[in-house]
């Protein structure tokens with residue numbers, strides 16, 4: 533890890549299943565949308581498994597630059613905690629400032645991530661394979677990977693926490709074309725996952 537920019541090789545496009553966390557915590561900012569993943573971030577990576585971060589400390593996050601995107605960001609990129617702006621600021625500063633050769637402005641970074649999110653609908657891909665949130669069913673991680681493969685032709689990394697699905701990572705090249713992630717870059721190995729339904733209480737009404 534280094535706080536400098538020597539270019540990068542590809543992106544990790546990371547979405548989270550808020551149901552795992554939000555079935556146990558309040559998540560006041562996450563709309564209950566049924567089975568719907570939310571954005572975590574788009575992270576520049578090196579082929580060796582490391583990554584650059586905090587590449588331009590002078591390019592501060594500025595919410596005014598993304599006014600036109602805020603409605604969609606609140607809906608699609610909420611935090612499971614309590615401050616949208618802190619989460620977006622963190623993602624921009626840590627990862628976005630390392631991607632300036634692909635996205636020269638904060639606005640283009642956020643706008644393109646929203647576009648990618650619409651394009652690669654993870655819940656739709658899992659749903660087509662009969663993989664849906666359930667308090668009971670234990671899914672094989674392999675089947676989750678295959679569901680994404682069948683929908684989009686590439687193998688993602690599936691992350692879990694405490695036996696529950698936490699995130700799905702897609703690998704994208706610098707032209708934003710998906711490719712198979714290198715399974716050796718998997719950071720938390722889970723053979724089986726539950727996909728807990730989103731809690732019924734505490735959450736704002738779905739949009």
Ligand code: 5GP
Nearest residue numbers: 544575576577581582583584626627717719
């Ligand atoms: P965790 O250890 O929870 O997977 O990751 C902690 C943080 O490290 C993430 O939120 C992300 O900012 C960063 N991180 C972890 N793995 C990767 C990776 O493969 N690529 C990049 N760019 N960042 C990562």
Ligand code: 5GP
Nearest residue numbers: 548572573610611612613619622623626627
């Ligand atoms: P990595 O460092 O870039 O992505 O981002 C993880 C950081 O963002 C953590 O410090 C975490 O506290 C913060 N964060 C804020 N909201 C969320 C959220 O909804 N999900 C995750 N994974 N991290 C969040």
